[in-house]
Amino acid sequence: MECQLGNQKPPLFLNFTEMKKRIIIIGGGIAGMTVAGALPSNEFDIILIEKEILPGGHVAKWDRLFPSRRPAKEVLDFVQKSMAKNVVIKTGSTITTIHRDQNLFTLHLNGEEPIVGDAVVLATGFDLFDARKKEEYGYGIYNNVITSEELEQIFHEGKKLTTSEGKTPQRIGIIHCVGSRDEKVGNLYCSKVCCVTGVKQAIEIKEMLPECEIFSFYMDLRMYDRNFEELYYEAQQKWGINFIRGRLSECAENPGHSLIIKTEDTLTGHPLKMTVDMIILLVGFVPSPETKRIARMLDLQTGQDGFLLSSDEHYNDNSTSVPGVFLTGAVKGPACIVNTIADARATALQIERFLITGISE
């Protein structure tokens, strides 16, 4: 399916002596769209392939963004508008095979003619950790255990946050590091953005439900970027949100569907048991199986964390060991929007250099 954003349809199987070089971008999140927007569209044919019906990736699901709480739509609109009209966007498309032959890449999409291109960008992003895997937290079993993604959806749809019984929650627990920094689930890495997302969401709950008590259970608060620490201060000073350093060990359901959580307060050195009306699990990033499948077809390398590896983590972080294949955005691991956009712009420059000079590094 071709999306309304693109309005020209070049022939897909090309005679390359006469035609412009073609770049195929896989993934229409902010990373993929930014690459498409940053490349000179008069010099190259640009095709963006997105598996969902609409582009936008995860950001399309978020309501307001940290740290300033500007609407996510503003950023999304900016990135979408930055793409020239002649970028062809194919949505609802699944790649069946992809292979490289003599510096050309041939992609087969389900039920369509093959597409041939000179460079491929993998901008397939990430998946969210499946919280059901932390069985002891009871996601998918206890009614009032939800994820940060679901909370964003509630905000996004302008709904009121209620318990599964339709009551206004009086006390909410926010659980950090769900599926990240956790050897038990096999993910040692930090997902970087969930701490600040948790702080942002706590404030947003307070704005919506001023009477609600909020307890955030964290391992460390990783407020690494500009204005993050300030947001954390605001959460405590202005909104009275409680931050307790301790990891959740288990959650169980009380009669009446409130939850009992067991954790510890490592600063006071005491185990802690608390009743809350609901808990919000800050789910982390995981590499997507689709990305892994495409990476296998292209012979790309993955790191120990399962995310894709670039040629060099410092000075060649967008090219790969396969000339003509580039990586951008969260396909390489957890990243916020600022970093994703900067990374995507760098990717565009590298592709351009590659297609003009043949140098991929």
Place this chain on the structure above:
Amino acid sequence: MKIEGKRRIWKDYQKEIAEDRYFYVRSCVRQNFFPGSERTFLRIMKDELNKDVFENAAHTTCSGIGYHSDIVPFETVMTMVARQFALMTESGYENFTTSCITSFGLYTEILETWQHFPDVELRVREHLKKATGREFIVPKNLSHASDVIFKFRKEIANKAKFKLINKHTGKPIQVVEHIGCHYSRMFPSKGVGGAEYPYVLVGMIEDWGGEVIDYPERRHCCGFGFRQYLVQANRGYSLSCSKKKFDSMAPYKPDCILTNCPGCPMFLDRWQYALSEMEGITYGENGQGIPVLTYEELAGMMLGYNPWDLGLQVHQVPVEPLLDKIGIPYNPEQKFLTLDGMSIGKPETPTFLKFY
């Protein structure tokens, strides 16, 4: 509670349980605690299900309690377990079934260790050979006896004379299930249903007509916890663990507690008596306790075995209220008689716990 969430997890944790020809090893403590249980297992397996279950008289303790109390070192324990495997091999069996949960956990831990460190297995083989001249093959299938009853739960349901239904209300009997820690907490994939929402007892309860209670302290320790009981000074801790569980389950009005470990029924049963004497608290209706059963006892009850043949008279919390609810007949006159009619003596009447 979304039951489909639990069902999804249960699907993820299926395990292979042998169909027949079991080499059965008893527990070193269960026959004192609940003397009818192992006998009932053998009776069901042989008489009802026509299975080949073999016991070897040379079998000894696995010393799991010593191991988990930091008294017996792992090397020693592994060699003792290797000897049990040798007994199985010499008897011509390949499927090893344990009565005890701690043994099951220990056997699982040892087999996993050997799988990851084959040199350790070789060393243990050498130790065993030097000490006893014996050799062994590693079991083809390792199961706990509750796995086996779980496997045949539908066959038992088909032969059952009773269902877990309250005959006065027509409603399912409400059951609290409690799994021994060493069943699947160390190796979730080795237990039916995993570690967080184990299915092994739930499957029996559901197929026999009852309903399972999910209460907040479901995962909490039964009160045994090894050193919290074995070290005398810690026993208050043991008692408080059990109390925490009773306090948490009581609002759901359970009709009974079902267990699959030697220690859990012991502590959940005996500590109800201790708590009633110390605090005057009882957790059932009208001064009754909450009867605590082993899965073999429950299977035997469903099959219509005489409650006194199952050993229910040695429970500290009387089981009669449950028998009455289900409609299982029993003769109070025979409660404290041996099979040949001799008196086994009558316990003292508790101060608060209703006695039958």
